[in-house]
Amino acid sequence: MVFLPKAGKEKVNSFVQTRDAQRTLWGELMLRSILSQKHEIPHQEISFEKTGNGKPTASPGHIMHFNISHSGNWVTCAIAKKQVGIDVEKIKSVPLRLAKRFFSPDEYHTLVSLPEDKQKEYFFDLWTLKESYVKALGTGLRMGMQSFTIHNNEGNYMVHVAGQHEDLFFRQYHIDLGYKLAVCSEEEVFTEEVTVLTPEQIIENLSEMEEM
Ligand SMILES: CC(C)(COP(=O)(O)OP(=O)(O)OC[C@H]1O[C@@H](n2cnc3c(N)ncnc32)[C@H](O)[C@@H]1OP(=O)(O)O)[C@@H](O)C(=O)NCCC(=O)NCCS
Known part of the structure; x- marks a missing residue:
């Protein structure tokens, strides 16, 4: 929970099912690590909000579009220059x-x-x-x-x-x-292959992108 700001902690704590909470937690950590590396900003500068329909978005505003999904053992995210699901x-x-x-x-x-x-x-x-x-x-x-x-x-x-x-x-x-x-x-261009990150790699990436 070290990397989660207050709103993220509250959301994770609200889950009755531990596995749901874990998937949500890893989804946010994974996104923080990817977005902060891509934009070369400390991950603490990234915050998440939701549209009126509940779709999560990231700030600062120039940050790319993204979406998360989880099921079973997998937490996945897609990142794009335009809307993505x-x-x-x-x-x-x-x-x-x-x-x-x-x-x-x-x-x-x-x-x-x-x-x-x-x-x-x-x-x-x-x-x-x-x-x-x-x-x-x-x-x-x-x-x-x-x-x-x-x-x-x-x-x-x-x-x-x-x-x-x-x-x-x-x-x-x-x-x-x-x-x-x-x-x-909305973009016609897709990556050819999925990049798989382990929990250890995500934590390592986040540590590298910590605010000094
Ligand atoms: C909430 C919903 C967006 C996805 O639910 P889901 O498939 O159960 O769950 P997924 O793991 O794929 O996606 C959950 C993530 O989607 C994101 N999300 C939430 N609301 C969203 C929205 N309006 N638009 C896009 N993404 C959204 C969140 O990041 C969420 O993860 P989090 O809660 O850990 O932050 C919604 O579409 C839903 O409930 N769908 C089920 C409807 C259905 O009956 N489908 C039948 C398929 S034919």
């Missing part, structure tokens, strides 16, 4: 009625047309892509999950809202067996 999910068994509730009719139709042994994986492809889109927009739960459709256009995912193509770009990354990770961005 990220979603990681641990793949598990889910009833199809959930897809009916959260996916658009086209998405649901594509899912149930697949052979049964492919459905679970595709469910989480769609789930993470949809979440990454909502998180890039920053609308939170106000955005109806059925109000837009993710299409797979020869390997490139696209989003359609009311039949119109939206100018946002998607990329999936493989990080671990049993997990899906998707990023949605």
